Amino acid sequence: MGALSVNLCGIELDNPVIPASGTFGYGLEFSELYDINMLGTFSFKGTTKEPRFGNPTPRIAECPAGMLNAVGLQNPGVCAVKKDILPRLAKIFRKKVMANIGGFSESEYVYVCEMLDDCEQIGWFEVNISCPNVHGGGMSFGTNAEAAAKITAAVKRAVKKPVIIKLSPNVTDITELARACETAGADGISLINTLLGMRINLKTGKPLLANKTGGFSGSALFPVAVRMVWQAASAVKIPVVGIGGVSSAEDVLEMMYAGATAVEVGAANLVNPFACRDIIQALPKAMKKYGISKLTDIIGTANR
Amino acid sequence: MNQVIYTVTENSRIAQNIYRMTLEGDTSEIKTPGQFVNIKLDGFYLRRPISVCDAENDKLTLIYKTVGGGTEQMSRLHAGKRLDVLTGLGNGYDIGPSGNSPLLIGGGVGTPPLYMLCKKLIEKRAKPSVILGFGSAEEVFGENEFKKLGASVYVTTADGSRGQKGFVTDVMKNLQYTYFYACGPEAMFRAIDKIAVTEGQYSFEERMGCGFGACMGCSCKTLTGNKRICREGPVMKREEIIWEH
Numbered sequence: 001m002g003a004l005s006v007n008l009c010g011i012e013l014d015n016p017v018i019p020a021s022g023t024f025g026y027g028l029e030f031s032e033l034y035d036i037n038m039l040g041t042f043s044f045k046g047t048t049k050e051p052r053f054g055n056p057t058p059r060i061a062e063c064p065a066g067m068l069n070a071v072g073l074q075n076p077g078v079c080a081v082k083k084d085i086l087p088r089l090a091k092i093f094r095k096k097v098m099a100n101i102g103g104f105s106e107s108e109y110v111y112v113c114e115m116l117d118d119c120e121q122i123g124w125f126e127v128n129i130s131c132p133n134v135h136g137g138g139m140s141f142g143t144n145a146e147a148a149a150k151i152t153a154a155v156k157r158a159v160k161k162p163v164i165i166k167l168s169p170n171v172t173d174i175t176e177l178a179r180a181c182e183t184a185g186a187d188g189i190s191l192i193n194t195l196l197g198m199r200i201n202l203k204t205g206k207p208l209l210a211n212k213t214g215g216f217s218g219s220a221l222f223p224v225a226v227r228m229v230w231q232a233a234s235a236v237k238i239p240v241v242g243i244g245g246v247s248s249a250e251d252v253l254e255m256m257y258a259g260a261t262a263v264e265v266g267a268a269n270l271v272n273p274f275a276c277r278d279i280i281q282a283l284p285k286a287m288k289k290y291g292i293s294k295l296t297d298i299i300g301t302a303n304r
Numbered sequence: 305m306n307q308v309i310y311t312v313t314e315n316s317r318i319a320q321n322i323y324r325m326t327l328e329g330d331t332s333e334i335k336t337p338g339q340f341v342n343i344k345l346d347g348f349y350l351r352r353p354i355s356v357c358d359a360e361n362d363k364l365t366l367i368y369k370t371v372g373g374g375t376e377q378m379s380r381l382h383a384g385k386r387l388d389v390l391t392g393l394g395n396g397y398d399i400g401p402s403g404n405s406p407l408l409i410g411g412g413v414g415t416p417p418l419y420m421l422c423k424k425l426i427e428k429r430a431k432p433s434v435i436l437g438f439g440s441a442e443e444v445f446g447e448n449e450f451k452k453l454g455a456s457v458y459v460t461t462a463d464g465s466r467g468q469k470g471f472v473t474d475v476m477k478n479l480q481y482t483y484f485y486a487c488g489p490e491a492m493f494r495a496i497d498k499i500a501v502t503e504g505q506y507s508f509e510e511r512m513g514c515g516f517g518a519c520m521g522c523s524c525k526t527l528t529g530n531k532r533i534c535r536e537g538p539v540m541k542r543e544e545i546i547w548e549h
Contacts, residue, residue, distance in 0.1 A: 022519070029517045029535075033305070045520075053523065053530055058511040060521035062350045069513060074520045074530070218349055270514035271349065273390070274307065 003294040004283055006040070008239055008262050009162035009187040011096055011123045013040035016252065016295060017280050020243055020266035021046050021100035021126065021166075022071065026085045030269075031092045034277045040262060041095055044081075046102040046128050049112050051077035055133060056210040061199040066218025066245070067267055068197050070211035072133045073102045078112045086119060096123025100166070102131055106151050110158045117159040126241075127155055130168030130193035132215045142168035142193070145180035152184035162187035164241060167232070170196050174228050175235035182236040190241035190264065191232055192225045217267040221245035226258045233259020233300050247275060249282035253290065259300040305392050305516055306333045310364060312385040315378075318367070319445040322413060323379045324357075327364040327387065334359040336396025337421035338487070338507055338539050341366070342515035344388040348374050351390065353515050353534070355487070355507070357416035358423070364391075367416035367445070393515050394538050397421050397505055399428065403482025407504075408434045408455070409472050409496060411488025415446050417507060418487055422453050434458070435475045437492065441466035473499055494547060504542045508533050 001007075004015040019030070021043040027036050036042065054074030061068040076085070089097065099122045103109040113125050129151055130142035141147045148165065155163050165181040167174065169192035181189050194215025199208040207213070225244020233240045242260025246252060247268035255263045268275040283295075292298055310329035318324045334341075334356055341364070342351040352374045358365040370376045381387075397417075402425055408418045415436050425432045433456040438444045440463045450457045458475045459467030468475060472488075473495045484504035486496055493506050510533040513519035517535035524531055526544045531537055 023514075025518050025520075053525060054520065057522060057524070059523075060350075060511045060513040060519070062348065064349070066349055067513060069519065069521060071520045071523075074523055267349075270519050271344070271351065273514070273516060273518070 001296075003287065006261055006296055006299075008241070009124060009164065011162070013262060015040045015280050015283065016256065016260070016262040017276050017283075018042055018098065018241070018262055018264045019269055019276050020264035021128065022069075023266045023269040026081070027089055027093055027097070030273065033273050036092070037094055038280055039095070039276055041098050041123060043098040043100045043126050043264060045075050046073045046100045046131065047075050047078050047081050047112060048073055048102045048104075049078055049108045051075065051080065058208060058210055059214070061208040061214065063197070063199065063216065063218065063220065065220035066216055068199060068209060068214035068216055069194070070133045070209045070214035072211065073131055075102075078115050082116060082119065086121060090121050093121075097121055098124045098126050098164075100126045100128055102128045102134070104134070106154050109151055110154050113155050113159045117161055122161060124162045124164055125155065125159060126164045126166050126190055127151065128166045128193070130166050132168070132170065132194055132196045132213065133211060139168050139170060142166075142177070143171050145176050148177055149180040149184035152181045152186045156185040164188040164190050166193055167191040168193050169224060169228055169244070174232050178232040178236045182238050186238060188239040188241060188261075189232060189236065190243055192221070192228050192244045195221060195224065217245070219245045219247050219268070222251060226254055229255060229260050230258040230302060234303050249279050249286035252279060252283065253286060253292065253298065256295060256298050257300075257302040259303060261299055305390055306330075308333075308389050308391045310387050310389050312381050312383050312387065314383060315381050317379070320442040321370045322443070322445055323368055323370065325366045325368070325378070325381070327366070328362060329364065329389070331359040331362055331364050331391070333392025334364070335392060337399070337424050338396035338417045339392055339394045340515070340538065342390040342393055343378070345374050345377055347377070350513065351515060352378065353393070353512050355417040356420060358420045367413070369413040390515060394534060395536060397485055397507070397539050399424050401483055401503065402430050404430055405480065405482050406430055406432050407476065407479060407481035407484040408432055409437070409476060409484060409486040409488070409492075410434070411437045411472060411492040412439070412443065414488030414507070418485065419446065419449060421485055422450055422455050426454055433479060433481065435460065435472045437472035437488065438466070439463065471495065497542065497547065500542070505539050506542065506545065507538045508540060509538065
């Protein structure tokens with residue numbers, strides 16, 4: 001194992017940097033910009049059973065040091081992903097990809113995961129029970145420990161690949177959700193999804209987003225994410241993937257000290273399409289600066 | 305698309321709330337008129353998408369309107385300032401179907417991308433007519449630039465303080481043309497669409513996250529499937545547009 005490599009639920013990553021779902025499509029656009037094989041892996045666009053157009057526009061609003069989005073899980077549906085997109089991806093990405101799955105019912109999550117379980121190129125499922133931009137699904141599962149556990153158990157029963165549950169920060173006690181997923185058999189958890197937010201257009205006095213509310217992401221989110229990763233990692237033994245406002249190699253180290261085994265980079269990709277490449281290239285120097293010889297040495301040490 | 309560090313060479317006001325910025329740097333990724341660039345500004349999280357007015361020999365010209373904090377900051381930048389820009393974004397206009405006498409219709413700050421388009425059309429020996437529509441005289445810009453290219457130019461203002469009083473469609477309905485290209489507010493597109501007698505292309509605007517197709521922030525439905533304004537757009541063909549109410 002190299003100095004940067006980590007083991008996420010039984011699969012070795014060359015480095016812990018993972019573009020987060022919804023900021024990297026299915027990797028195809030970014031593969032025109034740099035060799036995406038340098039990534040640890042990436043989490044592909046949240047995929048549902050049926051194709052979805054998502055919410056009306058405007059879907060994006062800017063904030064200080066961040067942004068709101070209310071895309072609403074636009075995706076071509078699991079059949080098109082399996083039949084058309086994954087074969088195209090296989091030609092350019094040699095590593096295992098993380099399959100991010102969205103849904104509106106327990107049976108839908110199970111259906112989509114089952115359908116993709118035989119895809120060799122998928123390494124993990126990241127089950128998104130925390131999307132704040134869809135109604136009657138998504139976050140409503142991720143804010144209730146009982147519902148989260150039920151979906152976790154159902155997906156675990158249905159598939160062989162490791163299952164990571166993506167958690168919402170919009171909860172009173174993140175440790176309760178983290179423990180519920182662990183007890184129900186999750187192989188890992190990832191957090192945080194976006195914080196529920198809103199902006200109002202001063203010219204009209206009405207919300208900027210057509211969906212009214214949206215998910216807040218970007219560097220302003222970072223300290224909240226570090227705190228929640230630290231809390232969750234302290235509560236469970238399964239690996240935690242740290243997400244939220246990460247935009248530099250130093251942020252990656254901070255997340256890992258807080259307890260993250262791997263780190264997802266989200267909104268930063270949208271502002272700087274080379275963000276993940278730049279972070280990976282900067283990691284060795286940042287590690288040297290802080291006297292870190294291998295990344296696995298620092299995972300969760302903020303707690304000890 | 306690529307990322308280029310441009311240096312501002314000029315930035316000045318040319319009409320009410322309208323500025324022209326010229327920049328020096330690699331313009332090789334800008335291949336088609338109607339493409340845009342996405343500019344990183346100090347202190348703002350998201351980039352600012354601005355349409356390309358002209359790009360030639362490492363000189364990039366942008367004409368933009370101050371509509372909020374970001375573009376207001378842009379208007380205060382001086383020559384020598386270096387800017388991180390994603391360049392060559394979007395599909396741009398297809399000059400293929402223009403015919404001999406295409407009509408270019410711009411509304412307000414929608415007119416700049418038509419300049420490079422007009423240049424390319426004249427290079428291929430078409431004889432374009434250009435209608436520029438504004439609210440009033442103090443908003444008018446670009447008339448002489450299009451004339452210098454050799455196009456027939458018509459200016460309209462809603463209040464009649466310059467050119468013909470009325471809207472671009474008041475001129476359009478009396479002209480003969482082989483094809484049309486439009487850029488401006490969506491209300492103008494709808495008015496054009498009611499009276500247009502040929503096929504044509506419209507360039508759309510939407511709030512964007514990334515500007516290069518990653519975030520799905522600017523999607524729209526068309527008769528040829530879902531499209532991202534930033535990637536499969538901003539230019540759409542008349543026959544594929546679904547006009548929502």
